[in-house]
Amino acid sequence: MKYFLIICSSLWVSGYTYGQIKSVTVTGSWSASVTTTITEAGLNYTGNVTSASDQSLIDISAQNNDPYTVTIQKQDTDWNSNVTVWARRTGVGTGGTAISGGVDYIQLIASAQFFFSGAIAQPADPRVVGIPIQYEIRGLSVLVPVKSYSTTIIYTVTSP
Amino acid sequence: MRLLSILFFLGLSNCLAQNTGSAGVSISPPSVAIVNIAPNNTGLTFNVTAPTGAGVEATTSTNNTKWLNFTSAVAPGVTRSIRVQIIGTLPTGVSLNLATSTYLGSGAGTLGIPVSSLVLSTTSQAVVNGIGGAFTGDGTNNGYNLTYSLTIANYALLRSQSSTISIIYTIVDN
Numbered sequence: 001m002k003y004f005l006i007i008c009s010s011l012w013v014s015g016y017t018y019g020q021i022k023s024v025t026v027t028g029s030w031s032a033s034v035t036t037t038i039t040e041a042g043l044n045y046t047g048n049v050t051s052a053s054d055q056s057l058i059d060i061s062a063q064n065n066d067p068y069t070v071t072i073q074k075q076d077t078d079w080n081s082n083v084t085v086w087a088r089r090t091g092v093g094t095g096g097t098a099i100s101g102g103v104d105y106i107q108l109i110a111s112a113q114f115f116f117s118g119a120i121a122q123p124a125d126p127r128v129v130g131i132p133i134q135y136e137i138r139g140l141s142v143l144v145p146v147k148s149y150s151t152t153i154i155y156t157v158t159s160p
Numbered sequence: 161m162r163l164l165s166i167l168f169f170l171g172l173s174n175c176l177a178q179n180t181g182s183a184g185v186s187i188s189p190p191s192v193a194i195v196n197i198a199p200n201n202t203g204l205t206f207n208v209t210a211p212t213g214a215g216v217e218a219t220t221s222t223n224n225t226k227w228l229n230f231t232s233a234v235a236p237g238v239t240r241s242i243r244v245q246i247i248g249t250l251p252t253g254v255s256l257n258l259a260t261s262t263y264l265g266s267g268a269g270t271l272g273i274p275v276s277s278l279v280l281s282t283t284s285q286a287v288v289n290g291i292g293g294a295f296t297g298d299g300t301n302n303g304y305n306l307t308y309s310l311t312i313a314n315y316a317l318l319r320s321q322s323s324t325i326s327i328i329y330t331i332v333d334n
Contacts, residue, residue, distance in 0.1 A: 026181030034189055041196040042229030042267065042298035049187065056183045074185075085185055135185055142192055142233035143269045143293040150186040157179050 022068050024157040028056040030135050038142070045140050053090040054132035060096075060120070060157050061127035067098070067119040069160045071112035077150040082143070084108075085151060086136040089116050096128030097121035105136060112156060192233035195242055195331040197226050197306075198299045206310035208254065208318070218318075220254075224307040228260070228288070230331055231295040232269075239334045240291040242272075245284040248325030253317030256280045256325075257309045260287055265302030269294025274304050280327065287329070 030051045038045065060068055074085055089102035099118030106113060120126045135153070204226070209219045232240055250256060260274040270292030278285055288304060296303035312318065 022179050024179060024181040026183045029184035030186070032185065032187040034187065038192055038194060038231050040229075040298055041194040041231050042198070042265075042296045042302055043231055044268075044295045058181065083187070133183075137185075137187055140187075140189060141293075142189075142231055142295050144189055144233070145293060146189055146191045146233050146235040146238075148186060148188045150184060153183045153185055155181045155183075 022060060022062045022066075022157040022159065024070070024155055025059040025061075026056055026153075026155055027059075028054070028133075030055045032135075032137055034140065044142055049137040049140060051135040053134045054130075055135055056133040056153070057129075058093070058131040058133060058155060059127060059129040060118075060131070062120050063126065065120045065123055065126055066159050067117060068157050069117040070102075070115045071156045071158070072106070072108060072115040073110060073112040073154050073156075074108040075110065075152045075154055077152065078147075079149050079151045080144050082141065083137060083139045083149065085153070086138060087115070087153065088134050088136075089131060090134045091130075091132040092118075093128050093131035095120065095122050095125065096131070099128075099131070108153060112154075115155070117160060189233060191235065192231055193240065193331045193333075194232075195228070195230040195329050197329065198229050198302065199225075199227070203324075204308060206256070206308070208310065208312065218312060220310045220312060222307060222309045224305060225300075226306045226308075227300050227302060228304040228306055228329065229296045229298055229302055230288075230291070232291050232331065233293050234291075234333075238292075239270075239289075240272075240331055241286045241334055242288040242291065242329055242331050243284040244278065244280065244287045244327060244329050246280045246282055246325045246327055249323055250325060251321045251323050252319055253312060253314045255311050255313040257311055258287065259307040259309070261305035261307070263296070263304060265297035267294060267296040267302060271296065284330070289334075291331070 085108045086105040088105045102116030258278045272288040272291035
C-alpha cells in the first residue's frame with residue numbers, strides 16, 4: 001500500500017510540477033489526386049504530387065507557456081514502399097513564438113522524428129493555432145500497382 | 161486515503177492528455193494504358209521489284225524503322241497485351257510479316273514478352289504478352305523494334321496492283 005501511494009504521488013507530481021501537459025489537434029486530411037497525366041506512350045510520371053500549403057492545420061495548447069516540441073511519423077494502413085510521403089511547415093500559425101524547424105520537407109517514416117519546436121506566446125490563452133502543414137508524395141510511378149493507398153500522419157507534442 | 165486516490169486520478173488524467181493528433185493521407189494512382197509507334201505514324205512503302213532476268217525470283221522490301229512504345233499501369237494481378245491487326249486488303253499473292261525484337265531502351269517494369277514473328281491479318285493477334293506496370297521509354301531505340309517484311313506468298317496470285325492498309329496496335333487487359 002505504501003508503494004502504491006508513492007507511485008500515485010509521483011504520477012501526480014510529474015503531471016503538475018513541470019506543467020508539461022500539452023495537447024495537439026490536427027485538422028485536414030489529404031486525399032491526393034494524381035494531376036499529372038501521361039500524354040506520350042513510353043513515359044513514366046514526372047514530378048511529385050503536392051498538397052495545398054495549408055493542407056493540415058495544427059493547434060497546440062498547454063497549461064502554461066512552456067516550450068514544446070512536435071514530432072512526426074506515419075503509420076501505414078496500406079502503402080507502397082516505393083512511394084514516399086514528405087511534410088513541411090509552411091507558416092507559424094498564431095499565438096506562438098520562437099517556432100523553428102520543419103520548413104524544409106522531411107521524409108516521413110514509421111518512427112517519430114523531430115519536426116519543429118516553439119513556445120506559447122500568450123499567457124492568458126496558452127495555445128498556438130493554425131500551424132499550416134504541406135505534404136508531398138514522391139516516387140509515384142506506373143510501376144506502382146493501381147489501387148488505393150492510405151497512411152496516417154501522427155503528430156506528437158511534448159515538452160523538450 | 162480518499163484524498164490520495166483523487167490526487168492519483170488527477171495526475172493520471174494529466175498524463176493521459178491528448179498529446180497526439182493525426183491526419184490521413186491517401187492516393188489512388190489511375191490505370192494507364194497508352195501505346196504508340198515511334199518515331200511517328202508516317203506510312204511505309206513496300207514494293208515487289210520485278211527481277212532483271214528471266215527465271216529469277218522477285219525481290220521484296222523490309223523496314224525496321226518503327227518502334228513500339230507503351231506505358232501501362234495496372235491493378236494487382238492484371239496483365240495486358242498489345243495486339244496488332246491490319247485494316248484493309250493486301251494485294252493478292254503477298255503477305256506482310258512482322259518480327260518483333262526483344263525489349264531495348266530506358267524503360268522499366270514488367271515489359272512483357274514479344275511474339276517473335278507474325279503474319280499480319282485482319283484478325284487481331286498478340287504481339288506482346290504479359291505486360292504489367294511498365295514504361296518502355298519514348299522514341300526510337302526504346303521498346304520493341306518492329307521489322308515489317310513484305311513476302312510473296314503465292315506467285316500465281318501476283319498482280320500488278322497496289323493497296324493501302326493500316327496497321328493497328330491496341331493495348332488490352334487480359
